[in-house]
Amino acid sequence: MKYAYYPGCSLEKTQRGYDESVREVFRTLDQEIVEIEDWNCCGATVYMSVKETVSLAISSRNLALAEQMGLQVMAPCSSCFTVLSKTNRILNEIPKLHSDVNEALAEAGLNYTGKTKVRHPLDILMNDIGIEAMQKKMKHNLNGLKIAPYYGCQIVRPDKTFDDKENPILMDRLFRKCGAEVVYFPMKVRCCGGMLMTTFEETALKLNKELLECAVANGADVIVTTCPLCHFNLEAYQDKINDVYKTNFSVPILYFTQLLGIVFGLQQKAIGLDSSFIPLGDKVTSLVTV
Amino acid sequence: MAESLRTPFFMSKTEAELRQVFLEQVKQIPAGERIKRCIQCGTCTGSCPVSYAMDISPRELIALFRAGEMETIMKSRTIWICASCYSCTTRCPSGIKITDIIYALKRTAMEKQYKSKSPQVQVLANLFIENLMAYGRLHEGTLIRKYYMKTNVAKMFGLISLGRKMFATKRIAIFPKKIKQHEALSRIIKKAQEIEIRHTPERMEYSPDYVGYKAIGEMELEQRKGN
Ligand code: SF4
Ligand code: SF4
Numbered sequence: 001m002k003y004a005y006y007p008g009c010s011l012e013k014t015q016r017g018y019d020e021s022v023r024e025v026f027r028t029l030d031q032e033i034v035e036i037e038d039w040n041c042c043g044a045t046v047y048m049s050v051k052e053t054v055s056l057a058i059s060s061r062n063l064a065l066a067e068q069m070g071l072q073v074m075a076p077c078s079s080c081f082t083v084l085s086k087t088n089r090i091l092n093e094i095p096k097l098h099s100d101v102n103e104a105l106a107e108a109g110l111n112y113t114g115k116t117k118v119r120h121p122l123d124i125l126m127n128d129i130g131i132e133a134m135q136k137k138m139k140h141n142l143n144g145l146k147i148a149p150y151y152g153c154q155i156v157r158p159d160k161t162f163d164d165k166e167n168p169i170l171m172d173r174l175f176r177k178c179g180a181e182v183v184y185f186p187m188k189v190r191c192c193g194g195m196l197m198t199t200f201e202e203t204a205l206k207l208n209k210e211l212l213e214c215a216v217a218n219g220a221d222v223i224v225t226t227c228p229l230c231h232f233n234l235e236a237y238q239d240k241i242n243d244v245y246k247t248n249f250s251v252p253i254l255y256f257t258q259l260l261g262i263v264f265g266l267q268q269k270a271i272g273l274d275s276s277f278i279p280l281g282d283k284v285t286s287l288v289t290v
Numbered sequence: 291m292a293e294s295l296r297t298p299f300f301m302s303k304t305e306a307e308l309r310q311v312f313l314e315q316v317k318q319i320p321a322g323e324r325i326k327r328c329i330q331c332g333t334c335t336g337s338c339p340v341s342y343a344m345d346i347s348p349r350e351l352i353a354l355f356r357a358g359e360m361e362t363i364m365k366s367r368t369i370w371i372c373a374s375c376y377s378c379t380t381r382c383p384s385g386i387k388i389t390d391i392i393y394a395l396k397r398t399a400m401e402k403q404y405k406s407k408s409p410q411v412q413v414l415a416n417l418f419i420e421n422l423m424a425y426g427r428l429h430e431g432t433l434i435r436k437y438y439m440k441t442n443v444a445k446m447f448g449l450i451s452l453g454r455k456m457f458a459t460k461r462i463a464i465f466p467k468k469i470k471q472h473e474a475l476s477r478i479i480k481k482a483q484e485i486e487i488r489h490t491p492e493r494m495e496y497s498p499d500y501v502g503y504k505a506i507g508e509m510e511l512e513q514r515k516g517n
Binding site: 010012013014015016038039041043044051053054056057058061090093094097100103105106107108109110153154157158165166190191193194195196198199200203207236274275276277 | 321374377418429434452479483
C-alpha cells in the first residue's frame with residue numbers, strides 16, 4: 001500500500017530519529033510513503049484548547065491535501081495523530097463546523113469531505129503489513145533483551161482507535177515475536193505530562209520519574225516509545241530527574257521503529273540511533289549494525 | 291464584593307456571561323451535552339495523573355459548574371495543569387468528555403481574559419500560535435527561547451547543556467522555515483477567525499434554569515427552537 005506521510009513538526013528535526021526510522025522501516029518493507037507536500041503544523045493540543053474553528057481549519061488543510069492524493073494519512077506523532085483523528089470526528093459529527101471549515105479552506109481553493117483516514121504507523125505495521133511479512137525481513141532476534149513498551153496516552157485515546165485504551169498490546173506482540181522479553185509495565189498508558197515539562201516542570205518530572213522507576217523495577221533494559229513527546233521527556237530530562245530525585249537512571253529510550261530497524265539489521269545511522277542522548281547499553285549495542 | 295454573594299435564583303452578571311460563553315463552547319463538543327449526566331463518582335479524579343497537583347479536582351469542576359460557580363473554576367489552577375491525557379474521558383462511566391470540557395473552560399477563561407494563577411500556560415499557548423502563524427510550522431527553538439524570556443530568563447541557563455546535546459546530535463534547526471503556501475494558510479486562518487467571531491453568542495438573559503442540572507437541557511431546547 002501507499003500512504004500520505006505527515007511527519008509533524010517535532011519529527012522534522014528534534015525527533016529526527018523517529019522520522020528516519022519510520023522512513024527506513026517502511027522502505028525495507030517495500031511500502032511507499034509520500035510526504036504530504038507543504039503540510040502545516042496540526043496545531044497540537046495547544047491550538048485545540050484556544051480556538052476551535054481555527055484549529056479545525058488548520059488541521060483540515062493537511063487532511064484536504066491528503067485527500068487530493070487519494071491516500072490514507074500516516075501520522076507517527078501521537079499528538080498529530082489525535083488532533084487529526086479528532087478533527088475528522090468533529091467534522092463528521094457536527095455539520096455546522098464542517099461547513100465553517102470548508103468555508104475557511106475555500107480561501108485557499110481547498111475542500112475537505114471528512115473522509116481521509118488517519119493511521120498510526122504501529123497500526124499500519126501490525127494490521128496492514130502484518131507480522132509475517134515483517135518476520136521475513138528479520139535479521140537479528142532480540143533474545144535476552146527486556147523491554148518496557150510505553151504507548152503513552154494519546155495514540156489509544158480518546159476515541160476507539162486500533163488498540164485497547166487501557167491495555168494496548170500491539171507493541172508487546174510485535175517485539176515478543178522478535179524474541180524480546182516484554183516486562184510487566186502497568187504504566188504503559190500513563191501520561192508523561194507532555195507540555196507540562198515546560199509549564200509545570202516539577203509535576204512533569206515526577207510523572208517521568210515514576211515511569212522510569214516502574215520500568216527499571218520490572219527489569220527493563222530499554223523503554224520503547226511511540227510518541228515524540230514521551231520520548232523527549234523521558235530521554236532529555238533523565239539527567240534532570242537524576243539531579244532532582246538523587247536517582248541514577250540511565251535507561252535508553254528507543255522509538256519502536258528504531259528497535260524494529262535494529263531487528264531488520266538496518267544501519268545505526270539510517271534509523272537515527274546516532275541522535276540518542278543516552279548510551280544504548282551493551283545488549284542493544286551488540287545488535288546494532290554500524 | 292456583592293457579586294460573590296450567592297442568592298438562590300439569582301445569577302450574577304459575571305456568572306451569566308461566563309456560562310454563556312462556556313455553553314456555546316460545549317455545543318461544539320460531540321456529545322457535549324452529556325455533562326448533565328455526571329453522577330459525581332470521582333472516577334475522573336482517581337484516574338487523573340495530575341489531580342494531586344490541582345486545586346479543584348476534575349469531579350469538582352462539574353459540581354461547581356452545576357452550582358453556578360463558574361468564576362471559581364476560571365480562577366483555578368486545574369484547567370491549566372490538565373495534560374490532555376484523556377484518562378478521565380476514557381473511564382467516565384457517564385461518557386462525559388471531561389478533557390474537552392476542560393478545553394472549553396480554558397477557552398472561556400482566555401476569551402474572558404481571566405488572570406490565571408498559572409499564566410505561563412497562556413504565554414506558551416500564545417507564543418505557539420504566534421509561531422504557527424509566522425511560519426506555518428512550529429519552530430521549537432524560537433518558541434522555547436521566547437517562552438523563557440517571558441516567564442523565567444534564569445531557567446534558560448539550565449537548558450544550555452540540553453541545547454548543546456541537541457546541537458551535537460543535529461537535532462536543532464537554527465533558523466525557522468516558512469511553508470511555501472504560507473500565504474494561503476494565513477487566508478484560511480483569517481477566515482476561520484472571522485467565522486469564530488460571527489458565532490460569538492448574544493447576551494444571555496437571566497433564567498434560573500441556567501444553573502443546576504437543567505443548565506444543558508435548556509441550552510438544547512434553545513437550539514431546537516432556533517432551528
Ligand atoms: S467520572 Fe464522569 S460521572 Fe464520575 S465524577 Fe467524573 S465526570 Fe462525573
Ligand atoms: S485529561 Fe486532564 S483532567 Fe483528564 S485525567 Fe488527563 S490530566 Fe487529568
